[in-house]
Amino acid sequence: MTEPLIQIRDLRTYLYTRRGVVKAVDGISFDIHEGEIVGLVGESGSGKTMTSLSILQLVPQPAGRIVGGSIMFEGEDLLTLPESRLQEIRGERISMILQDPLTALNPVYSIGNQVAEPFQFHPKEDGRGATIRNRVVEVLQRVGIPAAETRVKDFPHQFSGGMRQRVCAAIAIAPRPRLLIADEPTTALDVTIQAQFLRLLKQLQQEFNLAVLYITHDLGVVARLCNRVVVMYAGKIVETGDVTRIYKQPAHPYTQGLMQSVPRLGMKRERLFQIQGQPPDFLDLPQGCPFWPRCPQAQDVCKVEEPPVAAVGTAGTVRCWFPDLTGATQPVSSAV
Amino acid sequence: MATEAPARTDQKVLTWKQDLRWARVWDELARLPLLPITILAVVLLAGVLAPVIAPHDPADFELNRSMMPPAWDPKGSPDYLLGTDKLGRDILSRIIWGARISLVVGFLGVGFAGTVGSILGLAAGYFGGRTDAIIMRIVDIKLSVPGFLLALVLAAVIGPSLQTVIIVIVVTLWTGYARLVRGETLSLKQRDFVALAKVAGCSPVRILFKHILPNLVNTIVVLATIQLGSVIIFEASLSFLGLGVQPPTPAWGSMLADGRQYVASAWWLSVFPGLAIMLMVLSTNLAGDWLRDRFDPKRRQV
Amino acid sequence: MIAAHTNGVPAATGSAPLLQLEEVRKYFPVRRGLAWWRPAGQVKAVDGVSLTIDEGTTIGLVGESGCGKTTVAKLLLLLETPTDGAIRFYGKDVRQLRGREVQTYRQTVQAVFQDPFSSLNPRMRVRDIVAEPLVVHTKLSSQEVRTRVGEVLDVVGLSSHSRDLFPHEFSGGQRQRIAIARAMSLNPKVLVLDEPVSALDVSIRAQILNLLMDIQRQYHLTYLLIAHDLAIVEHVSTLCGVMYLGTLVELSESRELYGNALHPYTKALISAVPIPDPEANVESLPISGEIPSPLNPPSGCRFHTRCPFAMPRCSAEIPLLRAVQPGHQVACHLFD
Numbered sequence: 001m002t003e004p005l006i007q008i009r010d011l012r013t014y015l016y017t018r019r020g021v022v023k024a025v026d027g028i029s030f031d032i033h034e035g036e037i038v039g040l041v042g043e044s045g046s047g048k049t050m051t052s053l054s055i056l057q058l059v060p061q062p063a064g065r066i067v068g069g070s071i072m073f074e075g076e077d078l079l080t081l082p083e084s085r086l087q088e089i090r091g092e093r094i095s096m097i098l099q100d101p102l103t104a105l106n107p108v109y110s111i112g113n114q115v116a117e118p119f120q121f122h123p124k125e126d127g128r129g130a131t132i133r134n135r136v137v138e139v140l141q142r143v144g145i146p147a148a149e150t151r152v153k154d155f156p157h158q159f160s161g162g163m164r165q166r167v168c169a170a171i172a173i174a175p176r177p178r179l180l181i182a183d184e185p186t187t188a189l190d191v192t193i194q195a196q197f198l199r200l201l202k203q204l205q206q207e208f209n210l211a212v213l214y215i216t217h218d219l220g221v222v223a224r225l226c227n228r229v230v231v232m233y234a235g236k237i238v239e240t241g242d243v244t245r246i247y248k249q250p251a252h253p254y255t256q257g258l259m260q261s262v263p264r265l266g267m268k269r270e271r272l273f274q275i276q277g278q279p280p281d282f283l284d285l286p287q288g289c290p291f292w293p294r295c296p297q298a299q300d301v302c303k304v305e306e307p308p309v310a311a312v313g314t315a316g317t318v319r320c321w322f323p324d325l326t327g328a329t330q331p332v333s334s335a336v
Numbered sequence: 337m338a339t340e341a342p343a344r345t346d347q348k349v350l351t352w353k354q355d356l357r358w359a360r361v362w363d364e365l366a367r368l369p370l371l372p373i374t375i376l377a378v379v380l381l382a383g384v385l386a387p388v389i390a391p392h393d394p395a396d397f398e399l400n401r402s403m404m405p406p407a408w409d410p411k412g413s414p415d416y417l418l419g420t421d422k423l424g425r426d427i428l429s430r431i432i433w434g435a436r437i438s439l440v441v442g443f444l445g446v447g448f449a450g451t452v453g454s455i456l457g458l459a460a461g462y463f464g465g466r467t468d469a470i471i472m473r474i475v476d477i478k479l480s481v482p483g484f485l486l487a488l489v490l491a492a493v494i495g496p497s498l499q500t501v502i503i504v505i506v507v508t509l510w511t512g513y514a515r516l517v518r519g520e521t522l523s524l525k526q527r528d529f530v531a532l533a534k535v536a537g538c539s540p541v542r543i544l545f546k547h548i549l550p551n552l553v554n555t556i557v558v559l560a561t562i563q564l565g566s567v568i569i570f571e572a573s574l575s576f577l578g579l580g581v582q583p584p585t586p587a588w589g590s591m592l593a594d595g596r597q598y599v600a601s602a603w604w605l606s607v608f609p610g611l612a613i614m615l616m617v618l619s620t621n622l623a624g625d626w627l628r629d630r631f632d633p634k635r636r637q638v
Numbered sequence: 639m640i641a642a643h644t645n646g647v648p649a650a651t652g653s654a655p656l657l658q659l660e661e662v663r664k665y666f667p668v669r670r671g672l673a674w675w676r677p678a679g680q681v682k683a684v685d686g687v688s689l690t691i692d693e694g695t696t697i698g699l700v701g702e703s704g705c706g707k708t709t710v711a712k713l714l715l716l717l718e719t720p721t722d723g724a725i726r727f728y729g730k731d732v733r734q735l736r737g738r739e740v741q742t743y744r745q746t747v748q749a750v751f752q753d754p755f756s757s758l759n760p761r762m763r764v765r766d767i768v769a770e771p772l773v774v775h776t777k778l779s780s781q782e783v784r785t786r787v788g789e790v791l792d793v794v795g796l797s798s799h800s801r802d803l804f805p806h807e808f809s810g811g812q813r814q815r816i817a818i819a820r821a822m823s824l825n826p827k828v829l830v831l832d833e834p835v836s837a838l839d840v841s842i843r844a845q846i847l848n849l850l851m852d853i854q855r856q857y858h859l860t861y862l863l864i865a866h867d868l869a870i871v872e873h874v875s876t877l878c879g880v881m882y883l884g885t886l887v888e889l890s891e892s893r894e895l896y897g898n899a900l901h902p903y904t905k906a907l908i909s910a911v912p913i914p915d916p917e918a919n920v921e922s923l924p925i926s927g928e929i930p931s932p933l934n935p936p937s938g939c940r941f942h943t944r945c946p947f948a949m950p951r952c953s954a955e956i957p958l959l960r961a962v963q964p965g966h967q968v969a970c971h972l973f974d
Contacts (some may be wrong), residue, residue: 044839160928160929162928190702190929191702191866191907191910191911192907192925192929193928193929194910195909195910195912195924196924196926198912218912219914220911220912220913222914223915224913224916225912243916244916244917247915258840259914261840262843262869263870263872264914265872265896269873271851272844272847273844274844274848275841275842275844275845276845278811278842279811279842294841527756528753528756529757529758531749532749532751532757532820533759534716535715535744535748535749536744536748536770536774536775537740537775538774547759550761
């Protein structure tokens with residue numbers, strides 16, 4: 001296998017709040033390869049957004065601090081780079097699409113202006129005036145904005161939600177980045193508009209051989225879009241693996257619970273499987289495995305010691321004392 | 337009952353929350369703005385206990401000892417710590433009694449203005465339509481008239497007195513509360529719990545006073561605290577112009593006015609009341625800022 | 639365990655259904671600029687919806703933003719009055735309910751809303767939130783109110799310790815339980831559920847859906863479930879209506895609707911929902927285009943601008959909702 005595009009190792013991002021230290025990201029490691037869509041799944045407060053902000057080092061200040069780990073991207077450790085180099089990487093090599101397209105766009109500048117911005121800051125070739133304009137129109141057409149030539153002069157409020165998200169996508173892909181981080185980009189969109197946007201994202205990804213880190217809580221979207229899945233719970237990665245394996249034979253009790261608790265169209269059941277208990281409180285995480293108070297298979301050891309990471313399936317991992325390894329296509333290396 | 341007993345994980349969370357509550361109390365105490373609170377407490381005590389703690393009768397004049405400098409001056413006397421004015425009245429006692437006037441004017445003025453303004457703002461925001469239009473047009477008209485001019489006219493018409501000062505303050509300040517409360521009411525009205533209160537059959541009065549007002553109290557208290565400072569300045573200004581509290585009642589503003597002529601020869605006449613006004617206003621503003629931060633959940637988070 | 643309604647329902651006229659919407663319309667005037675007294679147009683939020691809600695059933699309403707499903711809920715909760723048409727409560731137009739009858743209606747029809755953070759008054763303790771409907775409607779002694787509050791908290795699975803806490807001390811799922819307890823306190827017949835789980839974490843949704851289905855069975859409740867998530871509506875409801883731009887385009891038994899959708903919009907909607915299964919995730923009927931503005935809806939069939947099967951007739955003539963099979967109604971010219 002080729003060298004991954006981005007390699008995250010033991011990343012730790014803590015938030016220092018008045019009530020205590022929140023270990024929002026607590027020692028996570030995963031890779032994203034070129035041309036791969038990785039779904040980062042977790043509930044609100046599982047640390048998935050903080051992970052994406054850590055990659056771009058946009059962790060909220062002054063509370064947030066990256067306290068450890070490394071993020072290797074194209075041979076450089078992002079965590080040790082000076083701010084000036086980071087600014088070149090942000091937008092040019094790694095770009096981002098956020099959840100709310102309305103607040104992501106500046107209401108006082110025209111769409112054309114905002115799409116042109118990366119061209120001005122990150123000039124690939126010497127482009128001025130008309131050339132920039134042509135490229136802006138081209139990018140807007142690429143993301144499917146109808147009548148792009150005339151709409152470049154319009155302002156964000158003149159676009160619908162779905163179209164605004166397309167504009168955000170245009171801004172993100174305009175400088176031809178290698179990695180695109182999409183943080184719940186369709187949560188604010190309607191179902192049919194979401195389907196259109198997902199189609200567009202898949203096209204763009206294939207066309208530019210983009211690597212995408214797609215952050216969401218929607219298991220349906222992940223199944224439709226992603227190649228690989230990373231599941232987070234309470235700041236830790238509980239399971240990673242190939243999308244088919246994760247959906248067909250999840251190894252971690254939390255992943256299993258998630259998969260079973262979602263109602264599916266056309267498969268009406270009397271009663272949904274439910275994960276017991278409440279989401280974890282970061283300031284009062286239990287000892288041992290953070291999931292044990294809600295885990296149906298919890299044993300005494302889970303309550304005391306952090307579970308080991310075991311290999312499962314092809315290049316998959318699971319962090320559990322008693323993982324369900326029936327889905328493992330290769331023998332488990334060890335239960336360390 | 338539910339067929340499966342839901343996991344009662346909340347039990348453990350509860351005890352933990354109780355511990356946290358105590359931690360928070362300590363945390364809050366550590367963050368109290370000590371200086372402003374001390375100054376306000378001193379002024380409050382001075383005002384309330386004026387008859388007990390004032391060393392002299394503030395109106396007791398004796399021309400023989402007029403214009404005595406403060407005690408630390410060689411010509412001063414330890415009996416008159418901050419010196420005396422041109423009629424020989426004790427400055428310290430007059431400042432202590434003056435605190436009473438400032439407090440009465442401040443609290444009554446802000447209290448009445450806040451009550452009137454908040455009720456009108458609540459009505460305008462909640463009922464909307466014609467009620468809103470009428471109340472807000474009155475606010476607009478009021479705001480288009482220069483405040484101090486209005487005060488001068490009112491004082492001239494009713495005649496200067498403590499009551500006049502309070503009336504003038506209420507007339508000047510209620511619009512601020514009305515606007516603020518109306519805006520907040522408009523946004524609270526959209527919240528689901530207000531809709532659910534209607535669904536539960538609550539009357540408009542119950543919704544206003546049980547659901548909307550309690551969520552506004554913080555905002556109103558913050559505005560009131562910050563306004564306390566400007567009310568004290570306002571009263572001082574009116575008294576300075578002779579339109580406020582009438583002599584011989586001691587008020588900081590009129591003391592300042594009396595001392596004006598003698599700034600060069602007897603600085604203590606104007607500096608001490610001026611200092612009192614400044615410290616009082618500064619501490620109410622600081623306390624107001626602190627309260628605002630304290631109540632603002634966004635600032636409280638981290 | 640709970641004293642049933644002592645004041646009963648208005649002299650029920652034999653077989654009149656519990657609730658009935660007859661050609662209900664709700665237009666909101668839109669004012670622009672300085673001329674606030676002169677409406678610039680009307681948003682046709684609900685435009686001729688007829689629906690019968692029988693006792694003990696669950697009717698689901700699905701649709702995308704602007705389809706009018708939430709307005710239908712508000713109309714039923716008497717938070718809005720219809721511009722035209724009638725809502726009948728045991729045959730009686732709700733606009734003619736007076737005094738005592740309005741109170742009875744309020745006791746019979748309660749609601750749970752989407753956002754558990756906005757639907758509980760942050761300044762009230764849980765016991766006061768849950769007790770409020772009892773205080774407003776009944777003359778129970780404080781001891782009786784206390785007992786009743788304990789009962790409903792138990793029904794929704796909250797311990798009695800929670801009664802003295804404020805809403806912010808609970809997680810989203812627990813808050814939604816409090817909201818359900820409040821709605822249940824008067825022992826209503828109908829619950830209007832407006833997106834009751836869409837603001838919750840995936841692992842909590844199943845808990846709340848199971849709870850809602852349990853209490854429905856136990857107290858013979860009637861539900862009107864409003865959601866944008868087809869899978870949830872299918873899971874919970876017996877009958878399902880699909881709305882588009884203020885009109886009901888299809889209405890049928892929910893299993894039938896999923897297995898045998900007739901209206902092109904319903905088909906597109908079903909195919910747009912991402913299914914949490916990587917192997918069964920093809921969009922069979924992708925549709926393009928935006929949802930038109932309800933301020934200026936398309937003529938004829940509202941869906942003709944996005945419909946792959948549109949005929950000339952569709953832009954001219956409004957299709958009527960009519961039964962094409964027993965119990966399956968659709969408003970589409972394809973089935974005339």
